[in-house]
Amino acid sequence: MTSILGISAFYHDSAACLLKDGKIIAAAQEERFSRKKHDPRYPHNAVEFVLKYSNMKLSEIDQIVFFEKPFLKFERLLETYVAFAPRGFASFSKAMPIWIKEKLFQKNLLFNKLKEHDENFKSDENIFFSDHHLSHAASAFFPSPFEEAVVLTADGVGEWATTTVAVGKKNDLEIKKEIHFPHSLGLLYSAFTYYTGFKVNSGEYKLMGLAPYGNPIYEAKVKELVDIKDDGTFRLDQKYFNYATGLTMTNKKFHNLFGQKPRDSKNERITQFHMDIAASIQKVTEEIMIKLAKVVRQEYNIENLCLAGGVALNCVANGKILQEKIFDNIWIQPAAGDAGGSLGAALALWHIEHKKERVINLNDDMKGSFLGTEFNQEEIEKELKLAGANFETFHYEDLISKTAEFLSNEKAIGWFQGRMEFGPRALGARSILGDPRSDKMQKNLNLKVKYRESFRPFAPSILREDLSDWFNINVDSPYMLLVADVSSNKKIEMNEEQKKLFGIDKLNIKRSEIPAVTHVDYSARIQTVTKETNKPYYDLISKFKEKTGCPVIVNTSFNVRGEPIVNSPTDAFNCFMGTELDYLVVGNCILEKSKQDPKLKKDYTKKFELD
Amino acid sequence: MSFIKEFWEFLRIRKKYWLLPIIIVLVIFGGLIVLTQGSAVAPFIYTIF
Numbered sequence: 001m002t003s004i005l006g007i008s009a010f011y012h013d014s015a016a017c018l019l020k021d022g023k024i025i026a027a028a029q030e031e032r033f034s035r036k037k038h039d040p041r042y043p044h045n046a047v048e049f050v051l052k053y054s055n056m057k058l059s060e061i062d063q064i065v066f067f068e069k070p071f072l073k074f075e076r077l078l079e080t081y082v083a084f085a086p087r088g089f090a091s092f093s094k095a096m097p098i099w100i101k102e103k104l105f106q107k108n109l110l111f112n113k114l115k116e117h118d119e120n121f122k123s124d125e126n127i128f129f130s131d132h133h134l135s136h137a138a139s140a141f142f143p144s145p146f147e148e149a150v151v152l153t154a155d156g157v158g159e160w161a162t163t164t165v166a167v168g169k170k171n172d173l174e175i176k177k178e179i180h181f182p183h184s185l186g187l188l189y190s191a192f193t194y195y196t197g198f199k200v201n202s203g204e205y206k207l208m209g210l211a212p213y214g215n216p217i218y219e220a221k222v223k224e225l226v227d228i229k230d231d232g233t234f235r236l237d238q239k240y241f242n243y244a245t246g247l248t249m250t251n252k253k254f255h256n257l258f259g260q261k262p263r264d265s266k267n268e269r270i271t272q273f274h275m276d277i278a279a280s281i282q283k284v285t286e287e288i289m290i291k292l293a294k295v296v297r298q299e300y301n302i303e304n305l306c307l308a309g310g311v312a313l314n315c316v317a318n319g320k321i322l323q324e325k326i327f328d329n330i331w332i333q334p335a336a337g338d339a340g341g342s343l344g345a346a347l348a349l350w351h352i353e354h355k356k357e358r359v360i361n362l363n364d365d366m367k368g369s370f371l372g373t374e375f376n377q378e379e380i381e382k383e384l385k386l387a388g389a390n391f392e393t394f395h396y397e398d399l400i401s402k403t404a405e406f407l408s409n410e411k412a413i414g415w416f417q418g419r420m421e422f423g424p425r426a427l428g429a430r431s432i433l434g435d436p437r438s439d440k441m442q443k444n445l446n447l448k449v450k451y452r453e454s455f456r457p458f459a460p461s462i463l464r465e466d467l468s469d470w471f472n473i474n475v476d477s478p479y480m481l482l483v484a485d486v487s488s489n490k491k492i493e494m495n496e497e498q499k500k501l502f503g504i505d506k507l508n509i510k511r512s513e514i515p516a517v518t519h520v521d522y523s524a525r526i527q528t529v530t531k532e533t534n535k536p537y538y539d540l541i542s543k544f545k546e547k548t549g550c551p552v553i554v555n556t557s558f559n560v561r562g563e564p565i566v567n568s569p570t571d572a573f574n575c576f577m578g579t580e581l582d583y584l585v586v587g588n589c590i591l592e593k594s595k596q597d598p599k600l601k602k603d604y605t606k607k608f609e610l611d
Numbered sequence: 612m613s614f615i616k617e618f619w620e621f622l623r624i625r626k627k628y629w630l631l632p633i634i635i636v637l638v639i640f641g642g643l644i645v646l647t648q649g650s651a652v653a654p655f656i657y658t659i660f
Contacts, residue, residue: 071621078630078637096637105614 002354003056005047006346007110008067008135008338010103012038012201015339015422016046017371018054018061022350022358024143026053027371027422029339032567037608038202039564042113043342049373051117058118061126065349067341068132070106072159074099076181080244088245128353130345132158133309134166134175136336139344140308141168142351142358143365144331148304150296154289155309155337156186156201165296168306171351171358182244183235185288186310188226191241192281194249196274197263208316209456211282212521213503214275221257222284232291270455275503282316289317293326303328308344312336312481313424315525319483322475334369334479335423343422368533369479370429372420373567380587383569388600391589400536403585404543407553410438411582412449414558416572417536421565425480426557427527428461428537430565430572432581434516434554436460441516441554442507448580451605452561455504458554459525460517463541466551467528470514480527480555486512491522516554527555562608578604 006017009030017027026049031037033045051058077099081092102109111124130138136153151166151173162184165177189207190200198206227235238244240254248262255261263274293305305327307318313336322330333340350356375383377393384391394402406413413433421427432449434441436458446454459480460470468474473484490513498509512518531538545551558566560579566572569586576584576591577600584591622628 071618072625075621075625075627075630078633082633096640100638100642107617108614 002063002350003054003061004346004349005050005058005061005064006067006342006344006349007043007047007064008341008345009042010040010106011338012040013337013339014040014043014046015335015342016043016050017343017346017422018050018056019346019350020054022347022356024343024365024367024371026050027335027343028373028420029422029564031564032372032420035564035571037562037564042110044113044116047114047117053373057120058114059120059122063126063128063349064110064114065128065130065345066106066110067130067135067338067345069129069159070103072131074104076157076160080181084245091245091247094247128349130341130348131175132341133161133164133178134173134348134352135341135344136308136333137164137166137168137175137306137344138173138348138352139335139340140306140312140331140333141166141173142347143333143343143361144168144304144306145360145362145364146304146306146329146331147360148302149306149331150300150302150304150327151306151308152292152296152312153307153309154185154311156190157181157184162186163292163309165292167300167302171356173348173352179233182238182241185234185285187241187243187249188236189281189285189311189314191243191249191254192277195254195258195262196277197265197268197270200249204310205313206453206456207278208282208314209519210270210275210278211316212279212519212523213455213506214272214277214279216280216283217276218258218280219283222280224257225254226284226288228284228288228291230291231295232288232293234288270453270503272503285311285314286317286320289314290321290324290326293321293324297326305330306332308333308336308340310337315481316483316523318481319473319523322473322482323484330475330482332479332481333423334366334421334425334427334481336481337424340423364478364533366422369421369423369425369427370419370534371422372429374419375569375587377587380569380589384573384586384589384591387570387573388597389573389591390595390597391586391591393588394590396536396588399585399588399590400539400543402590403540403583404547406583407433407435407540407544408547410435410441412441412445412580414572414576414581414584414586415537415540416558416566416569416584416586418534420567423479425527426555426565427478427480428529428534428555430558430567432556432558433540434458434556435548436514436516436552436554437548437550439510439515444580445516445554445556450556450560451579455507457519457525458517458556459527460514460552461527461529461537461541461555463538463545463551464528464530466545467526470552471524471526473526477526477528478530478533480525483523483525485522486514486518486524490514514550514552517552560604560608574602575604578602578607
């Protein structure tokens with residue numbers, strides 16, 4: 001048996017993953033343990049978890065692989081500074097101490113950190129380094145159900161590459177083309193994330209959620225920043241950006257072009273201007289992705305597409321690629337960001353370097369992305385008792401039936417079952433659930449439970465077999481990475497007066513039979529649920545359907561704004577007591593808010609730094 | 612020592628010998644910066660490093 005430990009760290013979203021003979025055994029992000037969102041530090045806790053889950057000591061691991069190449073990254077930095085000199089001295093003087101002190105000696109740094117897990121781990125000979133985008137591509141291709149696929153990766157930046165096209169066949173994967181820094185679709189999107197007052201590397205999905213409120217009236221101006229060729233390749237005009245050498249994303253020329261300074265999130269509200277900006281950059285992003293997809297489809301004549309890299313988390317763009325019917329099949333890595341790099345690096349080492357055969361699993365090699373921690377009933381009860389919780393335990397059928405009953409009574413429920421998800425989306429293991437038919441649910445969940453911006457939409461989980469009755473889509477979307485419109489027979493058309501409503505006011509209009517998960521443009525970020533990948537969740541939605549006739553429920557991550565998704569029953573209880581959740585369902589236990597000791601209530605609104 | 616060997620290999624394979632003088636100067640000046648300050652913390656807005 002050969003075991004490989006994959007690690008991503010030191011940038012953002014550090015994570016660890018363990019493979020045994022090429023099979024994915026466990027994977028988790030460090031933020032879930034450290035409770036610091038997007039934690040970039042060495043993933044000590046995540047490594048501990050994957051080792052423990054696999055019953056292995058670090059010294060028993062055959063090979064360890066890091067998700068990118070630090071020397072290449074250093075080369076890119078130096079060459080960028082030389083190319084832009086004398087501009088960029090401030091950034092240079094901040095970057096170099098970090099590199100000279102730590103990052104350049106990453107092998108040594110990793111070795112020292114790894115030694116902390118096991119004193120018998122004595123040699124750095126088995127530490128390898130993958131390439132950032134190869135890791136992304138491998139994470140998208142090897143677990144996919146395709147024997148052959150074109151793999152498109154796009155993110156901010158890795159070493160040099162920002163966008164790559166690779167072709168995967170059986171156990172082989174080769175990068176064919178690359179677009180290099182500073183020309184980056186991810187950084188272009190992040191520049192607008194920064195400009196609209198959200199946090200870079202974290203607020204991108206808010207910008208995407210804001211886009212449907214606006215009109216893309218700035219599309220032409222965005223295209224002054226980026227020169228898009230017919231084949232989908234692009235070049236960013238660096239005179240508008242500051243990220244290559246500065247400490248901000250955009251510069252004065254950029255602000256003058258759009259006529260406003262970047263929004264100060266602490267003092268300025270989101271206006272129609274920001275919504276229109278969001279709509280414009282989203283449209284341009286979609287145009288680039290679609291063009292790229294069309295060209296690679298023609299060039300390689302392969303009918304399957306795999307996607308990864310941070311840009312692949314742009315589920316609206318993914319939905320458009322699907323709609324255009326460019327490829328017959330699309331598979332997107334659920335941990336498409338840097339956390340998934342740990343998985344990709346390990347898979348690349350196994351299949352490409354060791355040339356190990358790949359067995360294609362049509363039933364989801366990622367196991368629904370449920371690769372994280374799990375707690376048995378005994379452990380759950382022990383933790384809850386220790387936390388001072390008042391709970392009742394139920395048999396499985398009763399638990400499902402009661403929870404479905406609560407949901408149909410418009411209660412907000414914390415749902416904690418089975419193994420934790422790997423990747424940024426909660427998929428029904430660490431989720432907050434609600435009734436999508438309720439008019440008030442979106443506002444309530446946003447403001448009273450999640451403490452986040454009221455414009456942000458929620459996603460539906462739907463039984464796979466009912467998908468096409470409710471949405472204009474009929475392909476699997478198990479990882480909530482595709483967006484499609486609500487079916488026309490479920491829509492409630494807005495009248496002329498309602499259509500004229502400004503931005504967020506539109507949200508208060510009931511737009512469909514499931515208003516809580518219908519965005520202002522009638523779109524929804526869909527998760528399809530099957531019995532095979534998550535039985536309790538499937539059974540719950542089925543029961544809800546039995547009671548209400550609706551096979552859809554609201555699914556949002558089990559956390560508040562700025563908090564990583566809950567990992568343990570204790571985290572779940574803390575979040576439950578810090579928010580206005582009505583019930584918490586953990587394993588076979590049900591906790592009712594009104595029966596908890598009021599002294600255990602926590603002020604949760606200020607506990608986590610806002611993202 | 613293994614670091615120097617690996618870095619030299621890297622420069623050789625990438626044919627980036629011209630980076631060497633920059634790196635030497637950097638190591639000297641960087642060393643000084645490191646010695647004269649506390650911790651090396653990345654700026655918060657955005658880092659490409």
